[in-house]
Amino acid sequence: MPEEARHTVKTRQMFYIPGYDPVPPRRYRELYRKEGAEQAEISGYQLKLVPKARGVEYFGWGVESEIDGKFTKTEAQVLFWADIVQTSMDQNIARTYLLLLTTAWEYIGSGALFGLMKLRIGPVLAALYPVAMLLVQLFLALGLAAAAYFLSVQYLHWLSGLIAAPLILIGLLTWFKRKDAHLFAYYLMHDYGYSARFKGENPPELELRMAGFADRIAHALQSDVDEVLVVGHSSGAHLAVSILADLIRQGRVPDHGPRLALLTLGQVIPMVSFLRNASRLRGDLNFLCQQKCLSWVDVSAPSDGATFALCDPVSVSGVAPENGKIHPLVLSAAFTQTLSEARQKEIKNKFFRLHFQYLCAFDLPKEYDYFKITAGPEFLADRFARRNHSPSRISRAVNPHTSMSG
Known part of the structure; x- marks a missing residue:
């Protein structure tokens, strides 16, 4: 030949x-x-x-x-x-916030986040973005719900406050979720949470x-x-x-x-x-x-x-x-x-x-x-037979977990 x-x-x-x-x-x-x-x-x-x-x-x-x-x-x-991705994303608001907590705990508590920060800040910020965005959404909803409660109690009746506050809280969080096609907070949270849920196992x-x-x-x-x-x-x-x-x-x-x-x-x-x-x-x-x-x-x-x-x-x-x-x-x-x-x-x-x-x-x-x-x-x-690694290649070992199986 x-x-x-x-x-x-x-x-x-x-x-x-x-x-x-x-x-x-x-x-x-x-x-x-x-x-x-x-x-x-x-x-x-x-x-x-x-x-x-x-x-x-x-x-x-x-x-x-x-x-x-x-x-x-x-x-x-x-x-x-x-x-499989679609099924993993099919979670309600409460379960998504629970996933936020477990994912944050896994990356922070295990030391993984601090190792990743020694590599590239960009993807770490991308991982922190859904956490920050979902928390902002939650605090805004809680703040408006609390304001609605106190105004209702002051000007209407305490019972109306108990009704208005949860309706505003749930309504606003639902609105944010419907807008996620533009915000990507839920999508990214489910992305990072998919691996963190099993601590890195498939x-x-x-x-x-x-x-x-x-x-x-x-x-x-x-x-x-x-x-x-x-x-x-x-x-x-x-x-x-x-x-x-x-x-x-x-x-x-x-x-x-x-x-x-x-x-x-x-x-x-x-x-x-x-x-x-x-x-x-x-x-x-x-x-x-x-x-x-x-x-x-x-x-x-x-x-x-x-x-x-x-x-x-x-x-x-x-x-x-x-x-x-x-x-x-x-x-x-x-x-x-x-x-x-x-x-x-x-x-x-x-x-x-x-x-x-x-x-x-x-x-x-x-x-x-x-x-x-x-x-x-x-x-x-x-x-690529004649190519060497990019001069900017990062090769230092910074992983806090190095156990292997196979």
């Missing part, structure tokens, strides 16, 4: 693992279609979405590309767990879903594609780590099968790995970072306040092996260099839009191009 052919991806199976996001998987297809077309126009290559392969029962789509004169066909699947329903994801990836590894690429975004990054660690331990990665690659984007792994009972995740990080049967690239950007940008998830979690590690390669998407000033200004104050920029087009693209990586002719390992 010619040397060029051995280093060219003609067929790829890509699995995308979303973060804690309640939206249906078609959102990711439409995002890929829209942003992929824009990136192809900017960068001068051909990219188009086609129907998924016949007989595939899972949600996905096909991608055909021509980049640098080379043709590649990719099958993409979304490893969908939004239904809930049983999530472990079961992850086992199903592993089966789908294992099936692809038995196929004749050139590369199996797993992409974990945000909270999906730590799921990807554990899923691939399980696959390798179980001996389900064939020696002569497709090349296996992991791309983690905008990861928030420390938010989980720093919790006291996250020994499973810490063990998976320790194990995966030593495996030669895959490549692993971690991409983030300091401009994204929702990620632990350039924090090596293995090293900062305190589980890097003493004899050294292979993975991950930690790189910056460098939003300030790869996005024009006009584009930066457009999305600057859009918290979630920034966090999804990794999946979008760059109008001043450099090495990181999501669509070349997921649909182009280069293997992930080859694309």
Whole structure:
């Protein structure tokens, strides 16, 4: 086989693992279609979405590309767990405030919060935002309820005060919850509370879903594609780590099968790995970072306040092996260099839009191009073979909890 052919991806199976996001998987297809077309126009290559392969029962789509004169066909699947997210978010106001207390206690009482503050302040502030916003809402509602009670007692009757106060309290808190599509306090509280509720352990329903994801990836590894690429975004990054660690331990990665690659984007792994009972995740990080049967690239950007940008998830979690590690390669998407000033200004104050920029087009693209990586002719390992870690990589171990299992 010619040397060029051995280093060219003609067929790829890509699995995308979303973060804690309640939206249906078609959102990711439409995002890929829209942003992929824009990136192809900017960068001068051909990219188009086609129907998924016949007989595939899972949600996905096909991608055909021509980049640098080379043709590649990719099958993409979304490893969908939004239904679990939706169920976890289906909590009333009282239970959400109880979740606030238990989550705050877990991060503060275990020392996890103080370890995280030594890394990046942005994601810590993002984690504190729902706590502060929900408390502000509660105090405002209590203040107005108290005012209504005293005014009713003074000018009407004490009984009217007993009726008016709780009605105003409940009514105002309900109004705030209905406005959460703009405030995101409840959404973020449920996000951080989902992991904290079990102190870093995966809930049983999530472990079961992850086992199903592993089966789908294992099936692809038995196929004749050139590369199996797993992409974990945000909270999906730590799921990807554990899923691939399980696959390798179980001996389900064939020696002569497709090349296996992991791309983690905008990861928030420390938010989980720093919790006291996250020994499973810490063990998976320790194990995966030593495996030669895959490549692993971690991409983030300091401009994204929702990620632990350039924090090596293995090293900062305190589980890097003493004899050294292979993975991950930690790189910056460098939003300030790869996005024009006009584009930066457009999305600057859009918290979630920034966090999804990794999946979008760059109008001043450099090495990181999501669509070349997921649909182009280069293997992930080859694309970044000559790259070193970003100079701003953070690798100091600051996790107060380093127990491991696996």
